[in-house]
Amino acid sequence: MTKTSSVAQNTIELIKEKAKMSRLETIRLISLAKSGHYGSSFSSSEIFATLYYHTLNYDSKNPSWKSRDRFVMGKGHSAVGVYPILADVGFFPKEDLDTYTQLGSPFGDHPDMNKIKGVDFSSGSIGHGLSVGVGMSLGARVDNEKYRTYILMGDGELQEGQVWEAAMSAGNFKLGNLVAIIDNNKVTVDGNTEELMNINPIREKWESFGWNVVDVDGHDVEELIKTFENLPAVDSEKPTAIICDTVAGKGVSFMEHGYEWHVANLGEDDIKRAIEEIEGGN
Amino acid sequence: MNTTTFHKDTWELYKSLEMSKQLTAGETLAKLGKNHPEIVAMSSDLSKPTRLWDFGKEFPERFFNFGLAEKNMVTAAAGLASTGKTAFVSTYASFLGVLAAENIRTAVAYPNLNVRLIGTHTGIAMGFYGTSHHATEDISITRAMANMTVISPADGAALAELIEESVKTYDGPIYFRVSRGREEPVYKRDAEKVQNKIGKANTLRNGSDLTIIACGIEVNEALKAADELQEQGISTRVMDMHTIKPMDTKAVLQAAEETGAVLTVEEHNVQGGLGSAVAEVLLESGISCKFKRHGFYDEYSLIGKPYYLYQHYKLDGAGIASVANEFINK
Incomplete structure (x- = not known):
């Protein structure tokens, strides 16, 4: 891991700041909608920021560039945390975000690829994302393209049977260009994942489907960078699953670990507390 | 495959394949494949009964057998289409227009992608296999989806013409509904004349x-x-x-x-x-x-x-x- 140089230190600081920005904007946008997915967006904030400010190869001035890396949110309900990043990196003006969830806005709770530049695939139906990724990875192979496809999934999403159809096919088709990122925040809508419908052990499941598996602290930017920098070659034969140990509601103490904050609407005092905590956080 | 004589009721697989002359999707795509590198095709362990395998034989690198996992197959077809492919998916209609309906709606129709779904052995063509293998709801289901074109060609010549049009000039998702392919044809194949145009009775x-x-x-x-x-x-x-x-x-x-x-x-x-x-x-x-x-x-x-x-x-x-x-x- 010699790649963590002083330049990378700057990158780490930048990504931490951008993760903070994503959280703050999430609070602002949800206050426009009066309802939204705080907890599951905050558990992904460092993952989003690391992808868009370090890992992904894209051109925000040419969103449909054929050779770009793809990023698909299986857990499309975290889109509110990605929209501010897409604006920040130049896919569309930041002011556009002010329409979030308003009548006719391109920006809904779940992302639409035909309405929002930078969104590689529409999502919202939990369990579709990895299958989309299988198709994109096959498309890359047919075209002899070297891009990767990254799919972000929640741990609750792993309860969907289609995920395992997709995992099986990715192993079968030897899709070394496919990366599944599992935001293992351990909660779903109704409760704690393990108590509600246990999907553990996660690592062994992916391994048994023929995947290369990496465990990482999903809030440790340096670890995330190292993990993405050390992915097996695009033309290797095993897809990679990165299991990110995360905390639902990360960054706001009263939300952390609480499944109740999967979908919520903060009152004015709570918004103030949350903003203070995020701004003061590391 | 030798030519065999058979009883009209036969369901023996290979005789059935030989009889399914009207299932022309695979041969049509094989013909178009060279000039249309965007064509990819996939089935879910039914590439031979649907005769999509006729394309797979010619273009193995552009053909994917997904095994018995239709929801994954349809959604992956959508992923492929998002990379610029025209993705043809074929399996029995009961496992496509009915089983994978949500995937068709959400991953194909809603993003308005060039995925072409070919449900074969539709209606009651599967006879004594029973209701699980019949599809008497797939028109209703797919017709209810915005962006979706729904086509039920009369025979293999019609299917071939409509597929060719869909590759060359048509955008967006299509659900094709065909039978088991051993029916008497309506149209005489004519290389000079197109007899079926999408949207024209x-x-x-x-x-x-x-x-x-x-x-x-x-x-x-x-x-x-x-x-x-x-x-x-x-x-x-x-x-x-x-x-x-x-x-x-x-x-x-x-x-x-x-x-x-x-x-x-x-x-x-x-x-x-x-x-x-x-x-x-x-x-x-x-x-x-x-x-x-x-x-x-x-x-x-x-x-x-x-x-x-x-x-x-x-x-x-x-x-x-x-x-x-x-x-x-x-």
Whole structure:
């Protein structure tokens, strides 16, 4: 891991700041909608920021560039945390975000690829994302393209049977260009994942489907960078699953670990507390 | 594969393949594949019975067998389409238009992608395999999806022409609905002349007393029925409404005005299918005519060999003629 140089230190600081920005904007946008997915967006904030400010190869001035890396949110309900990043990196003006969830806005709770530049695939139906990724990875192979496809999934999403159809096919088709990122925040809508419908052990499941598996602290930017920098070659034969140990509601103490904050609407005092905590956080 | 003689009831796999001459998707795509590198195809362990394998043999690097995992296959086809491919998916209709309906709606129709779904062995073509293998709801299901074009070609020549058009000039998702491919053809293959165009109904026979609007394999049966009805003194127009959505409304309204009676025939539930689609057009037009839908009447088919089932449900020529006669003389 010699790649963590002083330049990378700057990158780490930048990504931490951008993760903070994503959280703050999430609070602002949800206050426009009066309802939204705080907890599951905050558990992904460092993952989003690391992808868009370090890992992904894209051109925000040419969103449909054929050779770009793809990023698909299986857990499309975290889109509110990605929209501010897409604006920040130049896919569309930041002011556009002010329409979030308003009548006719391109920006809904779940992302639409035909309405929002930078969104590689529409999502919202939990369990579709990895299958989309299988198709994109096959498309890359047919075209002899070297891009990767990254799919972000929640741990609750792993309860969907289609995920395992997709995992099986990715192993079968030897899709070394496919990366599944599992935001293992351990909660779903109704409760704690393990108590509600246990999907553990996660690592062994992916391994048994023929995947290369990496465990990482999903809030440790340096670890995330190292993990993405050390992915097996695009033309290797095993897809990679990165299991990110995360905390639902990360960054706001009263939300952390609480499944109740999967979908919520903060009152004015709570918004103030949350903003203070995020701004003061590391 | 040697040429064999066979009984019409046979379900032996390889004889069945040999008989399925009207399943022309694979051979058509194989023909187009060289000049259209964007074509990819996939099946879910039914590439041989659907004959999509005819493409897979020619272009193995662009053909994917997903095993028995239809939801994943349809969604992956959408992913492939998002990279610029035209993705052809084929399996039995019961496992495509019915089983994978949500995936078709959310991953294909909603993003409006170039995924072409070919549901084969539709209706009651699977005979004694039973309701799990029948598809008498797939028109209703796919027709309800925005962006989706729904096509039920009469035979293999029609399927080939419509697929070729869909590759060369058509954008967006299409659900093709075809039978098991061993039916008698309606169209004579003609390399010089395109006989089926997406969205354009074909009036195959003129008549003045009644119009039968049919789709899929019922077009041929409707032609037989028209012959019988002619002998009974009923002049019958036969219309092949291969494209159910978007429908050729002009042809429907003209038929209603000119013949005053419309009978729809489909190998599908009458709820939501071809008959419902025609009824919607007629009722909103203000044109008054006699009207009846013929198909399955809110029921699941009996078990039986297809040949006898079509007779039982009056979906063969003689059956349609009897239904038409009763309808017109009521």
